[in-house]
Amino acid sequence: MAIDVTVLRVFTDRDGRFGNPLGVVDASTVQAADRQRIAxxxxxxxxxxxxxxxxxTHSASAHIHTPTTQLPFAGHPTVGASWWLKDRGLPIKTLQVPAGIVQVTYTGDLTAVSARADWAPDFSINHVASLDDLAAAxxxxYADDEAEHYLWTWLDEAADTIRSRMFAPHLGIREDEATGAAAVRITEHLSRDLTIVQGQGSVIETKWSPEGWVQIAGRVVDDGQRQID
Incomplete structure (x- = not known):
C-alpha cells in the first residue's frame, strides 16, 4: 500500500522562498523497520x-532519519513536525525525540522549538573571512570526512546576522539548505541570539539561554503530497 508523504519546506524566508525540504509521515501508516528505507x-x-x-493531550513523538541513519535530534524536522501538527488542528507543547523532550511554541507565522545545545552533533565550526570565501567553499x-562541517561568516555583526553553509556527505547530505542542529551549536558557540541565513537564502531565528537551551524558529511552507511504496 502506498505511503502518503507531506513535503514541507522549513526555514523559508518571509516570502516563502528557499527552505529545507522535509518529508513528513504519519508513523501509524508505516512499520518501524521501513522508516530508513523510506527516508x-x-x-x-x-x-x-x-x-x-x-x-x-498536547504532546507528540517523532523519529528522524537522514538518507543513511537515524538522528536523536535535528532542528528542521522538529520545527516542521510541530508546524504540520498545528496545520492539522493538533498544536502541541512538547515533542518527544530520542534525545529528549523538545518544547514547542507558535508565534505568528513562526514555529519554534527549544532544545539542549548538547543534543546537537559536535559540528566542525569554521569561521571564514568573507562572504566570497564562504561562497567559494x-x-x-569534505567528501572523505566523517564530520559535519559548518562554515559561517558575519553578514551584519551589529544586527547579529550570519551567513552559513553546512556539509555532511557521510550522512548522505552533500550540502544542507538549512540546519537547525547547527543553528543550535553556533548560537551556543557565539552565546547570542542570531538571525542565520543559510544555503540559498533560508532563514533561522535563534535565542540563546545561558542555562544550555537554544530556541530555533522559522517559517514553513507546504509543498504538497507524494506517495511512496
Whole structure:
C-alpha cells in the first residue's frame, strides 16, 4: 500500500522562498523497520515519522532519519513536525525525540522549538573571512570526512546576522539548505541570539539561554503530497 508523504519546506524566508525540504509521515501508516528505507528513497536531508498526540493531550513523538541513519535530534524536522501538527488542528507543547523532550511554541507565522545545545552533533565550526570565501567553499572537499562541517561568516555583526553553509556527505547530505542542529551549536558557540541565513537564502531565528537551551524558529511552507511504496 502506498505511503502518503507531506513535503514541507522549513526555514523559508518571509516570502516563502528557499527552505529545507522535509518529508513528513504519519508513523501509524508505516512499520518501524521501513522508516530508513523510506527516508533513503525520498532522499531529503531528513524525513520525520510522527506519532500523533493522544486525544486530549498536547504532546507528540517523532523519529528522524537522514538518507543513511537515524538522528536523536535535528532542528528542521522538529520545527516542521510541530508546524504540520498545528496545520492539522493538533498544536502541541512538547515533542518527544530520542534525545529528549523538545518544547514547542507558535508565534505568528513562526514555529519554534527549544532544545539542549548538547543534543546537537559536535559540528566542525569554521569561521571564514568573507562572504566570497564562504561562497567559494566546495562541498566535495569534505567528501572523505566523517564530520559535519559548518562554515559561517558575519553578514551584519551589529544586527547579529550570519551567513552559513553546512556539509555532511557521510550522512548522505552533500550540502544542507538549512540546519537547525547547527543553528543550535553556533548560537551556543557565539552565546547570542542570531538571525542565520543559510544555503540559498533560508532563514533561522535563534535565542540563546545561558542555562544550555537554544530556541530555533522559522517559517514553513507546504509543498504538497507524494506517495511512496
Amino acid at each position: 533513503t528513497e525520498l532522499g531529503f536531508s531528513e524525513t520525520v515519522f510522527i506519532t500523533l498526540p493522544r486525544e486530549g 566546495d562541498p566535495d572537499d
